[in-house]
Amino acid sequence: MRRDGTDPNNVQMEDVLCDFCRRSWTEETPFIEGHHGSCVCGPCLTAAYRHVILGGADDRVPAYRCTMCLEEREDRCYRSPTHQEAFLCERCIKLASGALVRDKESGWSRPTA
Ligand SMILES: [Zn+2]
Ligand SMILES: [Zn+2]
Numbered sequence: 158m159r160r161d162g163t164d165p166n167n168v169q170m171e172d173v174l175c176d177f178c179r180r181s182w183t184e185e186t187p188f189i190e191g192h193h194g195s196c197v198c199g200p201c202l203t204a205a206y207r208h209v210i211l212g213g214a215d216d217r218v219p220a221y222r223c224t225m226c227l228e229e230r231e232d233r234c235y236r237s238p239t240h241q242e243a244f245l246c247e248r249c250i251k252l253a254s255g256a257l258v259r260d261k262e263s264g265w266s267r268p269t270a
Contacts, residue, residue: 159174175197206250210250
């Protein structure tokens with residue numbers, strides 16, 4: 158998401174916020190962009206991966222809409238503990254993880270436990 162008051166013609170890194178924890182994008186923090194400017198940061202993706210893929214957890218509510226792909230999904234999902242309107246579907250967790258792993262500069266790797 159974008160910080161309130163962001164100039165759409167001059168978006169700075171610090172204007173780009175993770176929808177799941179509201180941290181700003183920095184050189185040190187990998188970010189993945191979804192649809193319509195939604196974003197998830199590396200640390201939140203790690204949490205989601207641990208929770209859903211490794212932990213088998215499921216934060217679904219009926220007819221939830223994934224924050225990243227904006228689709229109404231029926232697969233399992235991660236829900237932000239601090240921003241409860243933010244959901245990340247299992248498909249997007251896998252897609253975003255794959256993208257970050259391929260991006261060597263991200264320094265991100267799939268959690269194993
Ligand atoms: Zn985050
Ligand atoms: Zn999704």
